Amino acid sequence: MLKNLIAISGVRSAGRAMALTVLAAAALTVSGPSPARADRCDDLARQLKGQIDGLAVGKTAANLIYLSHPQAKVITLGCAGRNYSNQLYAKADSRKPQPAFLDLVASAAAIIFTLPKDDMRNGAARCIRRMGFIHGDDVTTRYRRLEMRCVRTKTEASITISRGTDE
Known part of the structure; x- marks a missing residue:
């Protein structure tokens, strides 16, 4: 049971990290370097x-x-x-x-x-x-x-x- 919880929380944190990375990339793309x-x-x-x-x-x-x-x-x-x-x-x-x-x-x-x-x-x-x-x-x-x-x-x-x- 403890093994399953650790595995699920690892997936959740990896998913959160991936989501934050995608959001950060999207924010940089939208704002981009201004002339x-x-x-x-x-x-x-x-x-x-x-x-x-x-x-x-x-x-x-x-x-x-x-x-x-x-x-x-x-x-x-x-x-x-x-x-x-x-x-x-x-x-x-x-x-x-x-x-x-x-x-x-x-x-x-x-x-x-x-x-x-x-x-x-x-x-x-x-x-x-x-x-x-x-x-x-x-x-x-x-x-x-x-x-x-x-x-x-x-x-x-x-x-x-x-x-x-x-x-």
């Missing part, structure tokens, strides 16, 4: 849309979220990649961008990189101002631990602001 980078980037895009008037969020493709605004010809938010944690790219319609364009870039960069808007405006304006006869049409500067790259063609100018993954 934290994409969520963080989407949250940034929503935050930009909510705080900058006239900004619209477009499609997402290849770690880029396309945005649109009347002051910019092209504006994108780059999500975390190999070489940078976040990136803002904006292209102006003219060779010499208007102050409203610089204000848009400063507002977006301040939200993305959590720095003061005035500092971002100063950094973007400095990068745009440096382009010219002496420094050429492709200028890279560092400002507040951010890398700012300004490029100018015959008809338009663009600025890319990014922070490296090691900073």
Whole structure:
């Protein structure tokens, strides 16, 4: 009799262990690893849309979220990649961008990189101002631990602001 009880309790505990294992596996499958980078980037895009008037969020493709605004010809938010944690790219319609364009870039960069808007405006304006006869049409500067790259063609100018993954 005692032998039968031990055998039955062994089966019950083995059955419970198997049931717990199956439940744990099911819980991991349902929750699974969440794409934290994409969520963080989407949250940034929503935050930009909510705080900058006239900004619209477009499609997402290849770690880029396309945005649109009347002051910019092209504006994108780059999500975390190999070489940078976040990136803002904006292209102006003219060779010499208007102050409203610089204000848009400063507002977006301040939200993305959590720095003061005035500092971002100063950094973007400095990068745009440096382009010219002496420094050429492709200028890279560092400002507040951010890398700012300004490029100018015959008809338009663009600025890319990014922070490296090691900073």
